[in-house]
Amino acid sequence: MHSFEFTRPENAAAAITVAGQAKTAQQGADIRFVAGGTTLIDLMKLEVETPARLLDINHLPFDKIEEMPNGGLKVGATVRNSDLANHARVQRDYSVLSQAILSGASAQLRNMATTAGNLLQRTRCVYFRDTAMRCNKREPGTGCPAITGSNRTLAVLGTSEHCIATNPSDMCVAMAALEAIIHVEGPRGARTIAFGDFHLLPGSTPHRETVLEPGDLVTHVTLPPSRAGSRQVYLKLRDRASYEFALASAAVVMNLTGGRISYVRIALGGVGTKPWRSPEAEAALAGKPANAANFRQAAEAALRNAKPQSENKFKIELAKRCLTHALKTAANG
Amino acid sequence: MSDKEQSNPQNPTRREFLSTTGTTAAASLIAAYMPLTANASEEEETSGASGPTIDGAMPITLRINGKDRQLRVDPRTTLLDCIRESVLLTGTKKGCDHGQCGACTVHVNGRRVVSCLSLALMHDGEEITTIEGLGTPEAMHPMQSAFLECDGYQCGYCTSGQIMSAVALLKEPCGADDASVKELMSGNICRCGAYGNIVAAIQQVRKRA
Numbered sequence: 001m002h003s004f005e006f007t008r009p010e011n012a013a014a015a016i017t018v019a020g021q022a023k024t025a026q027q028g029a030d031i032r033f034v035a036g037g038t039t040l041i042d043l044m045k046l047e048v049e050t051p052a053r054l055l056d057i058n059h060l061p062f063d064k065i066e067e068m069p070n071g072g073l074k075v076g077a078t079v080r081n082s083d084l085a086n087h088a089r090v091q092r093d094y095s096v097l098s099q100a101i102l103s104g105a106s107a108q109l110r111n112m113a114t115t116a117g118n119l120l121q122r123t124r125c126v127y128f129r130d131t132a133m134r135c136n137k138r139e140p141g142t143g144c145p146a147i148t149g150s151n152r153t154l155a156v157l158g159t160s161e162h163c164i165a166t167n168p169s170d171m172c173v174a175m176a177a178l179e180a181i182i183h184v185e186g187p188r189g190a191r192t193i194a195f196g197d198f199h200l201l202p203g204s205t206p207h208r209e210t211v212l213e214p215g216d217l218v219t220h221v222t223l224p225p226s227r228a229g230s231r232q233v234y235l236k237l238r239d240r241a242s243y244e245f246a247l248a249s250a251a252v253v254m255n256l257t258g259g260r261i262s263y264v265r266i267a268l269g270g271v272g273t274k275p276w277r278s279p280e281a282e283a284a285l286a287g288k289p290a291n292a293a294n295f296r297q298a299a300e301a302a303l304r305n306a307k308p309q310s311e312n313k314f315k316i317e318l319a320k321r322c323l324t325h326a327l328k329t330a331a332n333g
Numbered sequence: 334m335s336d337k338e339q340s341n342p343q344n345p346t347r348r349e350f351l352s353t354t355g356t357t358a359a360a361s362l363i364a365a366y367m368p369l370t371a372n373a374s375e376e377e378e379t380s381g382a383s384g385p386t387i388d389g390a391m392p393i394t395l396r397i398n399g400k401d402r403q404l405r406v407d408p409r410t411t412l413l414d415c416i417r418e419s420v421l422l423t424g425t426k427k428g429c430d431h432g433q434c435g436a437c438t439v440h441v442n443g444r445r446v447v448s449c450l451s452l453a454l455m456h457d458g459e460e461i462t463t464i465e466g467l468g469t470p471e472a473m474h475p476m477q478s479a480f481l482e483c484d485g486y487q488c489g490y491c492t493s494g495q496i497m498s499a500v501a502l503l504k505e506p507c508g509a510d511d512a513s514v515k516e517l518m519s520g521n522i523c524r525c526g527a528y529g530n531i532v533a534a535i536q537q538v539r540k541r542a
Contacts, residue, residue, distance in 0.1 A: 006391065006408035006454050034455070041411070041450045042431050054408070056455055082444075086506055106520020107505065108438055108447045108498065242519035 002050040008059060012185060012217060015055050020187040020215030027137060027207040033057050033217065035078045036112040038105075039122050047131055048138060062116075062219055065089070071225035077116035077218045081171065082107070084115060093226035096251050099234035100174035100269075106243050116218035119172060119182065119198065120210065123165035124245055126150060136162045137206040152311040153247065156319070158273035159307055163206030165273060167199065168245050173269035174234055176277045177251035180223050186216040199274035209274075227263060229255055231333050235326040236269070237318060246270030248319040250326040254290075261285045261294075266327075268302060271319045278302040281323065295327040296320070348423065393457040397422065398466030406453045412446075413437045415453035416463060424464035424493045428522070435521035438494040438501075439463050445501035447520070464493035467500065475538050476500050483534035487525030495521045499535045503542065511536065 009015035015033065022031035032051040034040055035058055043049040062076035065087050073094065075084060084090060085101035105113065127133040127146045134142040146154055146164055155166045175195055182193045193211060200208055212218075236249040249269035255262045264285050268276040281302035288294045299320035306316045390405040397420055404419050416425050416439065425448060428436030432450040439448045440462040468474035476499050479485070486492040498521045507513050514532050523531065 001409045003389065004408055005389075006452070034452075037452065037455065038432055038447075038450050041452065045431065054452075058455060106435065106447075107502070107517050108435060108445050108520050109432060109450075111444045112446050112451065242516050 001044050002047065002052075004044075004051055005053045006056065007053070008056045012057075012060055012062075012219065015057055015060065016185060016187060016215045016217050018053070018055060019217065022214040025212040025214050025216055026209060029214075031055065031214075035114040036080070036117045038109050038113045039117060039120070043122060043129070046129055048129060057217070068222065073223040075115050075221045075223065077220055078114045080111055081105070081113045081115070081118060082110040084171075085110065093230075094174075094178060094223055094232070096177060096232035096234045096253055097171065097174040097223075099232075100170040100236075100249075100251060103234060103236045103249075104170035104245075115171075115221055118169055119175075119218060119221070120212075121167075121169045121172070122209075124168050125154060125165040128165055137165055137202070137209075140205070140207050147309065150311065151309040153245065153270075154309060154312060155273045156271050156306040156308055156312060156315050157268070157276050157303070158201050159309075160202045160204065160206070160273075162204055163202035163273065164309055165202070165206065166245075166270060167272060167274050167276075168270075169275060170234070170236065170246065170249060170269055172199075172275035173249055173251045173267045175221065175223075176267035176275040177253045177265040178223055179265065180221050182218060183220045183222065184212070184216050185219050186213060190219075195275075196277050202273050227253075227255055230263075231255070231330040233326045233330040233333065235322055235329065237322050238270075248315055248322040250319075250323040252323075252326045252330045254327070254330045256290055256331065259289055261288055261290055266298070266302065266323065268319055268323065271303075271306070271315055280304065285327075290327075290331040292324070292328065295324045295331075298327065299323040391454060393454055395420075395453070395456055395459065395461055397461045398463060404453070408452065408454055410453045411449050412439070412441075412451045412453050412456055412461070413448035416448060416461070419453075422463050422465050426490055426493055428491065428494075433522070434491070434494075435498060436491050436494040438497040438521065440497060440501060443501075443504075445498050462497075464497060467496065474500065475541070476503075476534070479534035479537045480531070483530045483537060484527070485531040485534040486523070486527050491521060491523045491525075495523065495531055499531070499538070502535065503539065509539075514539075 019031050022029050031053045034054045034056055062078045064076045066074045068074050081101050085098045091098045127135045128137050134145055136144050144163055154164045180195045182198050184191055198210055231254045233252045236246045238244040238246050246269045248271050251267045253265040264282050266278045266281045281298040284298040284301040303316050303320050387407050390407050392405050395402050402420055406415055416422050425439055426436040428434035430449045432447045437448040438445050442460050468477050476496050502517050507517050511532050514535050
């Protein structure tokens with residue numbers, strides 16, 4: 001691990017001022033916030049990340065889950081994943097989020113990992129994690145050997161000729177379906193970012209994964225008020241029964257009125273270069289009867305633009321079956 | 334598992350033998366993690382550093398197993414390396430060093446974490462419990478006794494992490510069945526494959542509680 005300077009800024013303003021001096025907030029950032037450390041310390045050991053300064057934000061007042069006047073929920077940036085998943089209100093009204101978080105990582109890692117850290121979780125692509133390999137995300141312009149190499153676990157949606165790395169987060173898939181809002185404070189003040197606008201497609205700049213700029217500090221995430229009678233399911237398919245990243249996953253938030261789908265939000269995990277909301281699948285179901293044929297049609301719509309790589313064609317059918325089953329489970333629940 | 338074995342020059346422990354016959358290169362590696370006092374098993378810590386000065390080292394106080402430890406650590410030092418190399422509590426094991434195996438599991442403020450993915454400096458003033466803080470050979474924690482009774486190990490390398498996880502699990506939301514225990518223990522890998530007996534040990538403690 002490279003040497004770095006470690007400090008604990010007194011408050012958010014001080015943290016933002018220091019971090020605002022960074023050249024980038026993206027891959028290779030010279031100044032990084034650290035909270036749980038489960039991604040960053042790992043990548044620093046691999047020398048994929050080599051920040052010169054670490055700003056410890058664990059003591060800043062972002063560790064609470066609070067009810068909002070509008071009935072929504074405010075989740076602090078440093079709330080631990082385990083606390084969020086086991087929160088009574090989350091289990092009752094946002095159960096897709098609870099299910100998603102508990103399906104990821106291990107109990108120890110969930111005790112460490114934070115809300116904002118999980119938003120910024122990095123890909124598990126083996127080429128990205130190995131500095132002996134070329135990688136456009138780690139070193140722009142060096143190429144993507146994954147495209148002709150080991151790509152069984154990589155993405156089929158949102159890829160480009162420069163990068164096919166999968167976003168590994170489960171939490172983010174649920175938050176995409178819940179239409180969470182991300183709150184950021186930066187050198188130019190506070191702003192909010194719709195969940196779907198936060199992560200970027202790789203395109204020709206795979207080293208840019210989010211819209212965050214130097215000094216931007218995620219302070220909290222808000223969940224909109226839950227809808228009465230909402231049926232929520234997170235289904236995750238993977239190589240092991242536990243402690244493994246998704247090959248395909250689906251988050252479904254659905255309301256039924258008289259057997260018809262009156263509201264539905266759908267997001268997929270394990271198959272996209274970012275947490276993959278599917279407006280195509282949602283449109284295919286809006287107002288339709290909740291039945292197997294319509295669920296399959298929605299799944300077809302969600303994967304219509306999928307592009308397989310040499311080893312991961314199976315993911316397309318797997319993701320379709322995953323979504324179909326999640327929709328069925330939600331409708332029957 | 335115990336680090337409380339008495340030092341005996343006539344009959345050194347394996348660890349003492351290895352650490353006194355190490356090469357100069359190994360000695361210089363060890364020096365990078367020098368504790369404030371040369372022998373951390375001494376009852377009283379002193380505030381002045383007696384070891385070599387480490388460039389950029391920062392002071393922290395960790396309360397480990399109920400005892401305050403004042404240390405100076407390089408910012409890169411993980412909580413795991415600090416516990417093993419500075420405080421010389423070697424019951425906590427280094428397996429993968431990337432948060433994937435669970436061998437380094439300890440409790441921070443009563444909750445289980447993997448100590449390899451956390452920096453020691455992030456835990457200034459916090460309460461750390463390691464396997465040495467759970468029980469003694471004479472007065473074992475019920476989970477330690479259950480692992481013995483149920484044969485919840487083979488080589489023993491993952492055992493301290495398994496037991497630290499299992500003890501934390503007792504206070505976490507967990508269904509009554511074996512499947513729930515397996516799910517919450519999935520972050521602790523046992524390459525000998527003692528999983529069946531590990532689950533049995535945990536269930537035995539839960540049923541007696």
